[in-house]
Amino acid sequence: MKQKLGNVLITGGAGFVGSNLTRFLVKNNLADKISILDNESVGSRTAVSDFDVEFILGDLRDKNVVMQALKGIDVVIHLAADTRVIDSIKNPRFNFENNVVATFELMMSMVESGVSKLINASTGGAILGEVPPPVHELMVPNPLSPYGASKLAIEGYSSAFAEIYNMNIMNLRFSNVYGPLSFHKGSVVATYLKALLNHSPIVVFGDGEQTRDYIYTEDLCKGIVQAIQSDLSGVFQLGTGVATSINQLINNMKAVIGDQLAINVEYKEARLGEIIHTHCDISKARQAFGFNPSTQVREGIGYTWEWFQG
Numbered sequence: 001m002k003q004k005l006g007n008v009l010i011t012g013g014a015g016f017v018g019s020n021l022t023r024f025l026v027k028n029n030l031a032d033k034i035s036i037l038d039n040e041s042v043g044s045r046t047a048v049s050d051f052d053v054e055f056i057l058g059d060l061r062d063k064n065v066v067m068q069a070l071k072g073i074d075v076v077i078h079l080a081a082d083t084r085v086i087d088s089i090k091n092p093r094f095n096f097e098n099n100v101v102a103t104f105e106l107m108m109s110m111v112e113s114g115v116s117k118l119i120n121a122s123t124g125g126a127i128l129g130e131v132p133p134p135v136h137e138l139m140v141p142n143p144l145s146p147y148g149a150s151k152l153a154i155e156g157y158s159s160a161f162a163e164i165y166n167m168n169i170m171n172l173r174f175s176n177v178y179g180p181l182s183f184h185k186g187s188v189v190a191t192y193l194k195a196l197l198n199h200s201p202i203v204v205f206g207d208g209e210q211t212r213d214y215i216y217t218e219d220l221c222k223g224i225v226q227a228i229q230s231d232l233s234g235v236f237q238l239g240t241g242v243a244t245s246i247n248q249l250i251n252n253m254k255a256v257i258g259d260q261l262a263i264n265v266e267y268k269e270a271r272l273g274e275i276i277h278t279h280c281d282i283s284k285a286r287q288a289f290g291f292n293p294s295t296q297v298r299e300g301i302g303y304t305w306e307w308f309q310g
């Protein structure tokens, strides 16, 4: 963890993962300078306003802004994206332009600026579709949404740009991330904790036995830093390797929060098209750069709930 990353540009740094990463880098003194480029379409600079970072309000699709932001940068951590699967189905063109075209333009600007190190936030589940778990990097991709297709396209351009322009590009496939600063997210942990704050029931679609791989933000941020420090290229799955069902998640919430509030659970009909079981195999990242997430779901829910309570 000691080796510093130099001058870091985080695209989408005002969002959920980006603001957690900014805190992690500052807390551990891991960067000489942090610049954040975000158009505040989803995130807000208030998430990082307590820190000594350069905030650039701008859109990735604006070449002048991107070229300016790249000045003096050693590594780009590219998190900005339209991350909502349902929105990508409703408006695939917007998703394509915001994710694929913008990332392609970012890579072109990096080539022009002589910045050669790029870390992309990718995804396992949405790229691979319905496959028997654990998912891993050697599986054949089969995206089922424009969002998943956009991330796969970015992985394709990464491979090509790394080869042609001698760039060092990594694609980190995050599993389901949860943790502080996620109030705006529609992911399951954030949705449930918001329901609890409102004294509303938690809604489960199906029997609650569907499983996911939930990674706590601090473990993810540590993995991103280890990945950058390794100087490797390619695709790596970052999750916990542990499958947790919705019912187990709720039992953990009951254990952490149950004495403060009543937790009512409503079971509704399963949603069509929802993947039933997925978790990932993290052995490639473990072997390559010592990735070793250690936060248990119960512990992580405790920290997240603490943050949600303000």
Ligand SMILES: NC(=O)c1ccc[n+]([C@@H]2O[C@H](COP(=O)([O-])OP(=O)(O)OC[C@H]3O[C@@H](n4cnc5c(N)ncnc54)[C@H](O)[C@@H]3O)[C@@H](O)[C@H]2O)c1
Pocket: 011, 012, 013, 014, 015, 016, 017, 018, 037, 038, 039, 040, 041, 042, 043, 044, 058, 059, 060, 061, 078, 079, 080, 081, 082, 083, 098, 102, 121, 122, 123, 124, 173, 174, 175, 176, 177, 178, 187
């Ligand atoms: N959160 C997860 O569970 C998860 C899982 C897998 C992959 N990812 C990936 O991680 C990355 C970060 O996700 P997140 O959960 O923090 O999402 P988020 O929506 O909280 O953050 C994304 C940020 O990007 C900004 N942004 C979007 N389009 C932009 C543009 N064109 N120009 C400038 N800024 C722009 C938004 O304002 C927002 O602050 C995304 O690429 C996402 O696909 C997240």
